[in-house]
Every structure is written in C-alpha cells, then in structure tokens.
Amino acid sequence: MVRFFGRARSKLSLLVVPLLVGMVSRAETKSASTGIATANIDTAKVHKSLRAAINDFQDEWRKAWKTSQNETHPPINLIAIRGIDGAPGDRELGNLTTDLRRYLSMICFINSPSEGGFGAIRRRTNLRNTGTRTQSPSQMKRPQGSDAIKEESGISWATPRQITPRPNVGAQCPQWIPPEAGVPPDEGEAIDLALKEKYRDAIRRRRDVLIRFLDSAQTQFPEDYWIAGQRVRFVYDQRDAERTLAAARTCRGDLSFCAALVGLAFQQTGNTAAAEEEFRRSDSVSASNAQNRKQCFDTTMLWLIRSGDRSAVADVSCERQPQTVENLWWLADPLWSVPGNERYVEHGSRRIQATLHAIDERDERYPWFQKGGGDAMRELVIRYGWPTYTYWPGSQLENEMDQYLDGVRFPPRFVARPYTSKEYNPDRTAFIPRAHAFADPFNLTDDDWELTRPGNPDDWWPAEHMAYLTRIVKLPEGQTAAWRRDTNIVYQLAVDDPRRALDTASSAPSRAELIGGTSSHATGKLAETSIGIGHTMRLKASIPSSPIVLSAEVLPRTPLDQAMRSRFAFHPPPALRDMKKDEYAISDPVFMRLPNREMTVPTSESDVLRFMAGSLAFSANEQLALYWESYGFIPGDTIQFELKFKRVDEVNVARRIGSFLGVASAQRDSVTIKWTEPDARHAATELRFTKPTVGRALAVDLKALQPGAYAVSIEMRKSNKIAARSERLFTIRSSK
Numbered sequence: 001m002v003r004f005f006g007r008a009r010s011k012l013s014l015l016v017v018p019l020l021v022g023m024v025s026r027a028e029t030k031s032a033s034t035g036i037a038t039a040n041i042d043t044a045k046v047h048k049s050l051r052a053a054i055n056d057f058q059d060e061w062r063k064a065w066k067t068s069q070n071e072t073h074p075p076i077n078l079i080a081i082r083g084i085d086g087a088p089g090d091r092e093l094g095n096l097t098t099d100l101r102r103y104l105s106m107i108c109f110i111n112s113p114s115e116g117g118f119g120a121i122r123r124r125t126n127l128r129n130t131g132t133r134t135q136s137p138s139q140m141k142r143p144q145g146s147d148a149i150k151e152e153s154g155i156s157w158a159t160p161r162q163i164t165p166r167p168n169v170g171a172q173c174p175q176w177i178p179p180e181a182g183v184p185p186d187e188g189e190a191i192d193l194a195l196k197e198k199y200r201d202a203i204r205r206r207r208d209v210l211i212r213f214l215d216s217a218q219t220q221f222p223e224d225y226w227i228a229g230q231r232v233r234f235v236y237d238q239r240d241a242e243r244t245l246a247a248a249r250t251c252r253g254d255l256s257f258c259a260a261l262v263g264l265a266f267q268q269t270g271n272t273a274a275a276e277e278e279f280r281r282s283d284s285v286s287a288s289n290a291q292n293r294k295q296c297f298d299t300t301m302l303w304l305i306r307s308g309d310r311s312a313v314a315d316v317s318c319e320r321q322p323q324t325v326e327n328l329w330w331l332a333d334p335l336w337s338v339p340g341n342e343r344y345v346e347h348g349s350r351r352i353q354a355t356l357h358a359i360d361e362r363d364e365r366y367p368w369f370q371k372g373g374g375d376a377m378r379e380l381v382i383r384y385g386w387p388t389y390t391y392w393p394g395s396q397l398e399n400e401m402d403q404y405l406d407g408v409r410f411p412p413r414f415v416a417r418p419y420t421s422k423e424y425n426p427d428r429t430a431f432i433p434r435a436h437a438f439a440d441p442f443n444l445t446d447d448d449w450e451l452t453r454p455g456n457p458d459d460w461w462p463a464e465h466m467a468y469l470t471r472i473v474k475l476p477e478g479q480t481a482a483w484r485r486d487t488n489i490v491y492q493l494a495v496d497d498p499r500r501a502l503d504t505a506s507s508a509p510s511r512a513e514l515i516g517g518t519s520s521h522a523t524g525k526l527a528e529t530s531i532g533i534g535h536t537m538r539l540k541a542s543i544p545s546s547p548i549v550l551s552a553e554v555l556p557r558t559p560l561d562q563a564m565r566s567r568f569a570f571h572p573p574p575a576l577r578d579m580k581k582d583e584y585a586i587s588d589p590v591f592m593r594l595p596n597r598e599m600t601v602p603t604s605e606s607d608v609l610r611f612m613a614g615s616l617a618f619s620a621n622e623q624l625a626l627y628w629e630s631y632g633f634i635p636g637d638t639i640q641f642e643l644k645f646k647r648v649d650e651v652n653v654a655r656r657i658g659s660f661l662g663v664a665s666a667q668r669d670s671v672t673i674k675w676t677e678p679d680a681r682h683a684a685t686e687l688r689f690t691k692p693t694v695g696r697a698l699a700v701d702l703k704a705l706q707p708g709a710y711a712v713s714i715e716m717r718k719s720n721k722i723a724a725r726s727e728r729l730f731t732i733r734s735s736k
Helices: 007-030 036-072 078-082 098-106 115-126 146-151 197-220 225-237 241-248 255-269 272-292 299-304 321-332 342-357 374-384 395-407 435-439 605-611 653-661
Strands: 389-391 421-424 472-474 479-484 489-495 510-517 523-531 537-543 548-554 563-570 590-593 617-619 624-631 639-647 670-677 683-687 693-700 708-718 721-733
Touching: 036 197, 036 225, 078 098, 098 421, 197 225, 225 241, 225 255, 225 342, 241 255, 255 272, 255 342, 272 342, 299 321, 299 342, 299 374, 321 342, 321 435, 342 374, 479 590, 479 605, 479 624, 489 548, 489 605, 510 537, 523 537, 523 548, 537 548, 537 605, 590 605, 590 721, 605 693, 624 708, 624 721
Parallel strands: 472 563, 617 721
Antiparallel strands: 389 421, 479 489, 489 537, 510 523, 510 548, 548 563, 590 624, 624 693, 639 670, 639 708, 683 693, 708 721
C-alpha cells in the first residue's frame, strides 16, 4: 500500500469547504445590499479553500504516481549517461539509449546547466561540510538562448524540438517514446493509467470526495464558472462521460467558457458533431469579444502551423482572417465522410483542458506558472496533446536541478518539480496542411499533408499531431476522367484495388465516398460505392465546371483497418455552354483495360467508365485502349489526327551507348501514329449536346516501347491548323 502522507491534511482542507460555503451564503444574504464586491470577496475565500483541497488531492496523486514509477523502472542511470573517472558516457559516445533520450528531453531548459555546471553542483554538495569554497550555481556561466545548445557536450535535441517559454526558463522538449521502451497505456486518454492498477481505486475514491465538495460549492454559487470548470475537470478525469456531460451542462456565467466545457464533455462521449457545435459556439463568442478588443483571432492556432509558415495567417488582414482560419479547419478535418471535425474538436479540447489545469502553479505532474515554463507547457499541450507517457527520473537528477535553479533565484523548487520527460506514441497523425493550402485551397495537392511521422525514431514533427483512432494513409494514385456536358462535368476517379493496403481479416466490402466543396459550409457527398477485395474503386460524380476541392475516402470496416484518403484541388474544364462558338477542345485521354483483344473497343460513357484503368502504370503486354472526347468538331468534317507516345524521363545511359554502337534493342522511345477521318475503321460515338461532341476510342499496343515514363498526346487538326490537343502521363513497367 502507498502511504499518502498528506491524507489527514487533505481531509481537513476539504471539510472546511462546506462550512465556508455555508458561511459565505449567509454573509451574502445579510449583505445583499452591499452589491457585487462583497460577494466576490466571499467567493474568493471559497476559491482559496477549494484550491487548497485540489492541491492536496494532486499531492496524493503525485505520491502514488512516483511510487508507481519507482516500481516500474529504476532511476535514470546518470553515470552511464555522463561517464565516470574520465571515461566517456553514452552522451559523449553518441549511444542513444533509452536513458539518454529521456535525459536530453528533461534538460532542454534554455537556462539549464551544462554538464560542467552539473559537475560543479555535485562538487559543491560533496564539499558542503568541509568549509571549502566552491562556485555557487548563481556564479556559474549559464548559456543563453542558442548558446545553451552549443555549450552542451555530445548530443542535443533541443534545437529542432524546443518549445521556448517566456521568461527564459522552463522550455519543453517533447520526444517519441524510445523505440526499445515499448508502448505503455496512453495516459493522454486517461490520467490514472499513469498509476499502477493497485493504486487507482484509492485515487478514484479520493477524487470523488473532492468532486462532492465541488458539487456543493457549485450549488451555492451556480454562476461561478471557475468552480464549474474545476468540477468538470475532475469529473472528466474519472472517465464517466455521461457524468461529465451532466456537470458541464450546469455551467453558468461565461458563455464561451461554458460552451467549451460542454464541447469537452461531448468529445468524451464520442459525439464529435455535437462537440464541434459547442466549440464553434464558444469560439464565436470569443471572436466577438476579441473584435471588441481589436484582436483578429485566437493566437494559439499559430502553434499548429510550421514556424516558417505562420505569417500566412498572422499577416492576413482582419477582414480576411476568418476565412483563412476556417479554411485551415476545413482542410484539417481528417475524414469529410465522418460527421464532425475531429481535428477542430481536438484543438478546442486541448485549449480548455490547459486552462483548467493552469489554475495554480502546478497540477499532478506539470508546472503551469510562468517562471516555471508554464507558457511552454501550454503550447506543448495545445500543439501535441497530453503526452502518452510521462517519465520521472528519480530524485538524483531532480536534486541537482533544484540546487541549480535555487541558485539562480528560481521560484520555490518544490513548485518546479517534478522534472519529467514528455513522450508521445509515434503512431500519431498530422492533419494541418502547409500554409499555402489554406491560404489558397484551390491550388492544394495531396502532397500538402504529411500525415505520418518521419521514419527516424528521433526525428520530430515541428508543427502538430494528434492521436487518431484510425490510421489514415494516402490513397494510391489512380486515374481521373473529366468530360464536358452542357452545364456540368462528368468526373470519375478509378483506383486499382485499394483494399490491398487494408486489414484483410474481414471479407466485408469497404465503403468509399467522394466528397467535395468550396468551403466548410459548402461541402457534401458527391458519390459513394462499395469495394470488394481485388476490385477497382470507381467514384463517378457530376460536378460544376468551377474549381473544387475533392476528397476521396475509403472508410475502415474493422478496428484494425486503415482509412485511406486523397484530398486535392481540381480545376474542371468549362462546360459546353461556356465554350465560345468557334472554340475546339479535347478531353484528356483515358486508358481502359480490355478483357480480351476480340471485343469491340467501348465508346459509350458507361462502358468506358466500367473498363477505365485504376492506375497509370502498365505492363507492355497489357491489352489497353484509349478513349477521348472532342468538342466543337462537326461530325463528318475532314480532321487529321496525330497520336504520339513520347518518352519523358531520362533515357537509360546503357541504352544510349547501345544505340550509338548499333546494338540497342528494337524497342523505341517514341511512336507516332497519324490518320484522317471520317474513317469507318475507327470507333466513334456522337453524343447529343448543345455543342458537337464525339467520343472516340482505339486499341493500343505498347510492346514496341521501352519501360519508362511516357506522355501520350492527341492532336486534332482542321484546315492544317492544330485545333485542339491533350495529353496524359503514364508509365510502362519492366516485365522483370
């Protein structure tokens, strides 16, 4: 059993609360005529008593946590890290052990001592009783800013991952859970998972006592949103979602704050759409208040953007700011096919939780006061969420750091403790795109997102990420078709067998959707389909002939499934009625895979879409056909055609040498075919629209071409002039 030494004091502090609440209530009744000031003074007394009770509970939680840490792992091995008797340690040798990774994460304070400084602290401690004078921590040369990084010997991670606070102490250097350490239960999901199971029930009972007194205080002061917030915070930590929601709904007094509490509660219930609605209500009130203070936007949002890109939001005028911010959240929504914007909700949840935890100098484990790095702690939580695991090194390193900080006139050292390493599960997802994407959504590409972390376990994402229940990967590149109609565009996306990257434990079909729009308020489902194992995904939709952002999404079927996504801007061609009278055009050619050589090459819209290839990489011996549509050319007119296959990558050096010597293969790097129509040998279908439209198709044989990257182009000439041209890139795979 853990001995909770602060228990007697804790109970005494809590017993004071109901008595004080009753006293304050009577005092308010007697002095109602004195106005708000007296009530505020009395409420402050209640706050003070509640703070004491909260601090006592947090002290007991911390003791249980430190005991759990001591039972889970030995103290950090400082000798192995630093070396001994002149022998180099792991840091100097560059051995990235688990202990060294955690050590680097903990000592990234900008004003933290160098290894020489730590040595002076140890010498001073050893000589304290000898009367020998030694350098005090305040006399040590302390590196400032980037010099602190340079002075540190051996490996330092501070520069790429350091979150710098104001003033110049208490930086945070988050890291991934060391790869050899294993993945513990996610403390970001439930704080009590940081405790050994045998201690959790006692802590939960102790928290319930605290909650009951917060209940009592809120009953006496229903308009006091500070009390309401602390009540929700501790009910939330009990992981009873319905109880959290009930508590949040009793909040009164500040519309923005109370709406955020309800949003947090709805997130805990799993109702993302309702949570988004509440957080938007909260932000709307905050934005209105900010405009009154002549502030454009919530600056915490800038923490989610790469530092070099932040000017794309910060420098935008206040008139354009709301749209830029809304674009960011629109594009950051993980899956448009799932109700509610989970990334927006996550941001709102992190902000309100950081506010609830920062009521005092520290919470259960983290410092929140400014001189202890509270600014950096708040930024850490809002950028990355609560750490998956918080590692405590034991007392030796803490004592050294305390002595150092005490010597530089740091606030009381018991407040700064505990010094910890904040670690994140590497299986996280980043959803904020590059800044140019939300500054101009109609020029974004799927490459504007880096969804998954870098492969190196020691590389850190500089912007943001979150724990997302479903892993999202990029949808494989497929093939698109866009055909003009009178007032709209027929669009189809085809992707070969996307299921091959998903969980194969289930044979059920996957649902795929195509969603598109021009803003968060004008986005909706355009098409949906089911995909079986080994089948090509085909999503067909009718879209307007104006720029649009599309998101093709394959939804998971099982908890082990991945989701797949491709999100990009698409600029359709003009509809037929928008073309000029004497204007001619050709659609991009579409590759079809034919089941056999004997079949008639398809020219109807439905058949072409059915045989449309879901990839633009082919083997030379595949049975293929090309389909394209022409617009404005009158059927029956004499038209010259030129079909060209041209190599567009670097031709193999050996092939060039072989060609020079006359021993190269008979395969070629380009092929050109010309013919004139009308020609009954070529398949064509006239489509009935306001402007002459003809669909044409022909079988193609790629055997004469070398493996490599190619462009296929089609030109249609009338009266010896190039009236229209289009092309498409594709690849011929090696048969090996």
